[in-house]
Amino acid sequence: MSEHDVLEPTQGVGVDEPVIRRGLHRSSVWRSIVRHPQEDTPRGRALQGFSNFFLHVYPVKVPRRVLRNRYSYRLGFIAAVLFGILLVTGLYLMFVYTPSVGSAYGDMQKLKTGVGFGQLIRNVHRWSAHLMVLVVFLHLIRVFYAGAYKSPREFNWVLGLMLLMLTLAFSFTGYLLPWDQLAYWAVTVGTNLVHYIPLVGGQLQNLLIGGDQIGQSTLIRFYALHVAVLPALLVTILGVHIWRVRKDGFAVRRSSVGAFGEGATEAPVAGSGPAHAAPELYGGRVRLLGVVDRESVTAESRPVDDTVFTWPHLVVRHVVVALGVCAAVLTLGVLFAAPLRGLANPNVTPEPAKAPWYFAGLQELLSHFDPLVAGILVPAGAVIAFVLLPYIDRNPATAARSRKVAVVLFSILLVAAVVLTVIGTFFRGPGWQWVPPWHHWYVEL
């Protein structure tokens, strides 16, 4: 029997195809590109996992509960989709934009008046960026409450934190590029925070903005970071992040006491090796032929096959979510224009000068405490605590009721951050005075 006999589809795709397409699909050129057999059988689908790049991103099978939207709210996936939208719209913007103090603001106006769909592209880019920051934060919160940072995912949690930092850096560097008053003063306030780092703060700030005030040097380095350095870093780390999610089985084991405790959907398999590491991969059809110490083979407990094929079940859901995200940002882009204030003027500070909303909580904190405390110690302490969290929190339980201390501490921090952000974003006016949003709206995103 030749190799082609093995790969020849026996059912499903191919039978009812037009002659030309069938001929194309059987040609050696087509087979050199699409190497999987496209058999619509469990074996065919499993084989595709080994011959298909797409299924190297996804596992062949996933636990059934992953299909439920409430399981993860698809937040990580939504963040990735938003990043994709940002890459595409960002490329369009790069064709029009020149990172020069003399022309950047004019390019923004040109997008509005001289480039077909230019303003829409900018709007979608802007709203996607804000949404990505929001969704990545929500993803972190969801992962915490699900206990998904615990073994063996400790380092993937750290990678996720790096991605959060990169997302903030992306948004912050992009904030300056329109070179309007909003951009200039939000970045002035944001970069002055660095000044409070003991000993090296002043020099670090100089390195960051390329001088003692925001200018051409700042614009060009923020642009280089925004379009080259940060995308390269984010794509690399995101690749490792998703790869680890996929290798870790795409789902957290639900348990109140440990990896295989009460509520777990997979029972332990006697023995070890690859079958033990990923029983769902084999659809529960694991047969152990090795010697089992002091127990008969009949004592083997089999994994419960509660898995489904990724294609089409999960992939179809992802496609629907991706379409929904595209529709949402497009709607936002049509309804709401990205703000563009007057040309950046270093001699006139708008009232109030607010940092971007995701730093507004810090700005609010800064109005109450010493800058070293509010601008450096609190945020740096929070980041360090989050990085160390999976290594400090050794409690194996993932259910919230079994990890009350961690959940309570995190919830207090979360509520404080949300309250400060809401106050800083919506309730502050000129002179950082208290102004209710229904009295006057001082919010621009």
Next chain:
Amino acid sequence: MTEPTRRQVLRTGWKVGGALLAGAAGYTAFEALSPLSTGAAGGKIEVGAPSNFQAGSATYFAEGRFYVVNAGDHYFALSQKCPHLGCKVPFCDSSGRFECACHGSVFDLAGEYVQGPSPRGMDRYHLALEQGNLVVNTGIVVAGPDRGTTTYRTPPKGPSCLGKV
């Protein structure tokens, strides 16, 4: 001491070579990012005779981004940049004080700290009298006076500009 094996020497060589390469890359990045100049600051600006500045006044010079103030018999060139987070601090005519609209820091006419989150008073540029004219050197900056300094403190002339919505 035993002779290192060829493998040990090579392994150490790779480590040293890698460290040197990383160091060179880091230094080059530092050099590339270091500012070539100090932005707008650094030049001398002649602002006119002292008699042009009335007592209790603050005059803004956009080209140097500073104020020249006459606090009684003392003149100061104050940087417009708030020491808190870098906003431009406007002068409030009604109170006769500098009042930052970003976070509410207030400074008296001489730039001394009065209230708000600023860690110190407003920074001062070097000011000299040359051939009858005041000359501000923006290349020489003196950090603002510490909180609690009240050398030139006078009561506010009138109502504050902050909080006027």
